[in-house]
Amino acid sequence: MTATAERTRERVGDIPRVQRPTVGRRSRGERTRIWSGVIVCVLFLLPLVWMLLTSFKFQRDIFTTPPTVFFEPTITQYVAAFKNAGLGPKMINTIIVALGAGILSLVAGAMAGYALSRLHIKGAATIGVLILVSRGVPPIALAVPMFLVARTLGITDTHITLILAYCSFVIPYVMWLMRGFFLSLPKELEESAMLDGCSRMGAFFRIIVPISAPGLISTFIFSVILAWEELLFALVLTSRKAVTVPVAIAGMAGDTEHGANWGALSAAGMLTVVPVVILALLVQKWLIRGLADGAIKG
């Protein structure tokens, strides 16, 4: 068994192991299966590779037939994205809003998730169903009143408005994931601490939070990704100062008549995709488990 295979196995972690890959003698069916998997995977990545290539092309290399694969790389498109489309401030807005919504939702959602996992009352199950159903609320049903209220209060186009708006869908998500996570922890953990005179709040912050760090961190990362990608609320609630990158990208994609600004669009796309891909790969194992939990524990 090679070292790589061992590491792979470790990373896959709690997913039950399959039979040891027998090196060399695979049946033809097994080989077809592996190669089909590789081909499908490559096909799925090609669009992103194409965006990557386009983002480093000069304008003249973008609009060619046949498409150019080998070219002199340039960062002009990135420069253009920052200069002409004002991507810099929009990136900063997106970072502030995503982190703000992530932190606020994590604190509120994790505490509520903890309560749901430990509250032995009939309400807990109902709240669980409500959370799931709330994920089906069309954002447009919230966007109209949010816009009207924000306008009345004079807080449209601010970071805090967008952060609060994002809480409407990130908090339920965090509650759901963290509830599942806390359910898997034994109750004795905090109960013994509470016998030693710790309040439940104290026990939560001193015992449960440190133990749950991996779950909390990965949930935080999902939350940031959710907020990072959001478009509808950002379109409705921002106009100049707090505009986020997805809004800018929607604008770029909207006014390309056969590719006027594909280069800048690709560059902006890369700048939104790369950070979340890195984050997602960092918490890969947790991400998959979180998704599965989010889907299964119904």
Next chain:
Amino acid sequence: MTVEPLRGRIGGTRRASHRRDILSKWAFMLPAALLLAAVLAYPLLHTLRISFSTFDLASFSPTEWVGFANYAAALQNQTFQSSLIVTGVYLVLALPLQIVLGFGIAYLMNAGWRGRGLIRALFLIPMVVAPVVSGGIWKMILDPLWGVVDWFLGLFGVSAIDWFGNATISMVSIVLIDTWRSVPFVALIAAAALLALPKDVFEAAKVDGASWWHTLWSVSLPMLGPIIAATFVVRWLGAVKMFDIILATTNGGPGEATNVVNLFIYRQAFQLLKFSESSAMAVIVLVITTILTFVFLLGSKSLEDRL
């Protein structure tokens, strides 16, 4: 554990401390409850209120109570009806396709070889691409003039396809783009579920001489039923919100061909400033979505119980 008897020894203060504990448990709910009341419950009630009123654009507030007039107007609005149908068509095409493809790809991904971890990691990537970015990427790739897909098809003598040109093809393109982004999600969940299936059942089926197809139909599918249903529910909850990809690509066109209900209501509200009618439409969509979500949840629950 020894916790219960120990607790009993504290005696008289037990009930009081128990009550305090219940209170503190609810204190944990407070931040989320307040925030969700402000950003979820209140806006929904406000939408409801606006949907039953006329709307004064000078003061930007709902004024006169008009009962169900806005609902009647919404339901008679032909574009709204067509946007509901468009959304339905998209869901009916996209969801089954994504579930089937997702489980198929999961089977391929689970092949036991040393690249499995890498394949799994790479599959994660399209999933975290922002929907609006995936719309942008595919708009470039599918461009009839400079797009790489039409060039590639051209090598095989296929004449350039205008992927966003007519009603049918643009819907196909939307489903394609959404599938590209969502299938990895289904596949990753499915891969974990497939690995968790008990091996001995399959061996038994093999010993009994069951065909591949028969094994799939009478062994794998029934066992996977609950997870398929759960994945479907999660995908459904995501797919009903379809907005970003369409805004970035077809913008609802050509004509109304891909004008999904979220985009239509968005335009009614924020471009035409018809806040009352759009609120009524949003409530209608909310009701339909909630009912269907409950139906799907009950369906997946009954699948689980049957096992």
